[in-house]
């Protein structure tokens with residue numbers, strides 16, 4: 043059994059003892075950051091004598107009429123506010139101690155400064171949801187209602203019906219109470235638990251606090267602080283064997299104790315009862331006889347993967363071995379780009395780099411684009427490292443997330459695999475950070491603030507923790523390519539030592555007891571000089587990369603093929619069936635939404651709140667046909683008649699996954715399909731289920747969107763088809779080409795990973811596009827070179843850096859005017875170039891009108907606004923303004 047009894051921070055918040063008699067009060071003060079939207083400054087509180095508070099502790103403080111979460115920033119000998127000391131309120135309690143080692147704290151401060159975000163909002167991203175939730179002051183009857191109830195001698199009466207054991211001689215037990223106290227008392231009696239929140243009592247009883255004070259004085263009630271729901275650990279009854287099994291016991295009783303003994307003397311009660319098929323009464327007897335002890339223990343809620351066979355390290359090929367060797371010789375901070383073609387065995391390198399660290403008592407952090415999409419990767423880690431692996435992502439329940447987070451704090455060597463926000467995983471002794479598929483845009487948060495990029499934060503973190511950072515990809519982002527890569531090289535295992543100075547991460551940590559440090563010189567994400575380029579240029583076992591065939595759909599049409607599948611793809615699908623192999627069909631949804639329009643009058647059904655057409659959804663045969671807005675989630679049923687001209691000829695267009703699957707069912711009725719997109723993977727665990735079905739050969743074809751591109755290693759897949767590449771190619775964004783190249787190369791990389799050779803068919807109406815040519819020849823180098831030349835010419839990243847200001851309002855005129863004023867003000871600054879203001883590519887979303895301003899900075903300059911506060915002040919309250927530093931989506 044797995045009973046966790048690591049000493050964690052005191053999570054059950056205990057009531058500070060109410061001491062009226064204590065004579066000496068040491069006046070100490072603390073400045074805290076309060077978790078309240080809109081409050082950004084520090085607040086000063088008095089430290090109660092009995093609390094030992096340190097900077098970095100999570101506290102509960104009174105704030106206005108509320109109890110809020112807060113973080114202790116620094117201790118003060120004297121209050122530094124203009125208030126009489128007696129007016130300064132006291133810290134209520136400590137919720138959790140010492141979560142923020144100084145390097146971690148500095149990281150949070152850097153994120154706050156770089157992304158123009160109040161520190162408390164950064165902390166909220168870093169902590170599991172609800173940790174800073176509101177504690178609640180509650181009042182309960184002493185002894186609880188119904189707890190006492192023993193008969194007493196003559197003349198005495200119990201208080202309340204079956205209630206407290208507090209007894210009085212008088213005929214009216216409440217006679218000595220004031221009416222207010224009595225009202226509170228009676229109210230508490232109405233609750234089965236004799237327990238109400240302070241706030242509730244105050245609502246129900248006028249001046250309740252006076253009555254409560256009185257009841258407290260008589261010891262009739264007690265007041266306690268209920269921690270936020272999440273911070274309550276999950277408790278479960280555990281049974282421990284204490285006596286020796288002797289013969290005075292019945293056979294049945296001995297049986298139960300035997301089971302316990304076989305499990306090293308400990309089991310959860312529910313497990314024990316289940317194994318023995320017994321009821322709890324028999325345990326009660328054994329407890330009374332002193333053979334066992336039953337007590338509540340904490341259970342850690344963690345996501346459990348399926349049971350996996352233990353897997354052994356593979357013997358590495360030359361390129362892998364050389365890459366591993368470099369990584370293992372790194373001492374302290376360094377940045378490594380592991381550039382390996384799809385199927386070259388990057389994951390095996392990660393696994394073998396991590397193994398020795400765990401033995402040294404260190405931990406590793408592995409960041410992946412979207413965990414729901416990569417159960418495969420998690421399984422590979424679990425097969426190697428067993429329960430040392432935990433996953434951390436937003437699809438976990440809050441309880442699982444909270445407990446996984448606390449498990450990290452124990453400092454035991456472990457591997458945490460997580461998505462973007464896991465870059466803040468509070469692992470002490472961090473020995474290595476890995477970003478797999480580092481080019482993936484889901485590492486960037488578009489909103490809300492901080493609009494951080496996990497790669498940037500990981501660079502800072504590695505530097506501050508003085509550990510290596512490995513960026514892995516088959517298609518590195520141009521940022522990483524320029525920073526760490528070897529432009530034009532690409533020799534197996536080549537190591538570029540571009541200067542040897544490790545930044546060391548020993549920034550100015552500030553004076554003792556002080557937690558905020560400002561060190562803007564550390565803000566540059568380009569501060570690293572210790573970089574290594576490692577290349578895995580071949581697939582495992584020298585398997586070839588799959589040949590990529592480009593099909594010109596214009597010619598197909600000219601030659602009379604009106605199907606969405608080219609003849610080539612049709613033949614390939616036919617072959618797939620005959621050879622009993624598997625395939626993947628990729629559909630790029632964006633730009634090909636399945637809108638519904640009227641064939642009689644051309645009317646297009648649009649979202650009433652956004653300037654976009656509604657997408658057609660039809661999940662299964664008998665389900666209702668729905669039209670849904672992909673921006674605000676508005677949904678309506680499919681109308682029978684055109685709302686404009688009443689024509690019955692409403693039809694949907696486009697080639698979303700549904701359209702494609704319907705077409706497949708028509709042309710290839712025998713082909714078994716699995717749809718893998720946001721509609722079919724909505725439920726927890728559905729990614730895994732669908733992929734397992736596919737891996738077990740329960741389907742011939744996996745049909746889906748972007749999700750298919752990420753990290754799938756399915757050896758049976760021989761065919762990859764891209765239905766229409768054009769949606770990817772024609773996005774109006776300076777990154778469109780890079781993204782298209784990455785996506786297409788990654789999708790293509792799913793083919794031919796096993797023994798059977800693969801093939802890729804890409805359908806497009808623009809065969810002449812440079813991205814198409816590069817994908818065909820698997821040529822990252824010439825693609826990136828051409829692309830970088832264009833970026834440099836226009837001063838786009840990775841050369842000139844960007845900040846995007848997004849404005850939105852219900853009022854179309856006001857938002858436009860505000861955007862204009864801000865843009866004009868910014869234009870007067872030197873060193874920056876202001877583009878816009880321009881309406882966002884979809885002007886209205888959820889009834890809000892959206893404008894944006896793009897700010898370009900000189901090459902090698904940091905994206906830093908001259909005066910953000912001034913910009914903010916130009917924005918009226920009816921217009922919301924957010925800042926996106928290093929934006930990826932400029933649409």
Ligand code: ADP
Pocket residue numbers: 356357358359362382383384385386387388389390582755795
């Ligand atoms: P990548 O992450 O680079 O796309 P993977 O790590 O998924 O590649 O490796 C592709 C396949 O090759 C996986 O099934 C993996 O188990 C296997 N593999 C990796 N390294 C080796 C090796 N040294 N020997 C044999 N098989 C390997």
Ligand code: ZN
Pocket residue numbers: 640641642643644645684685686687688689
């Ligand atoms: Zn019509």
Ligand code: ZN
Pocket residue numbers: 649650651652671672673674675676887888
């Ligand atoms: Zn909408």
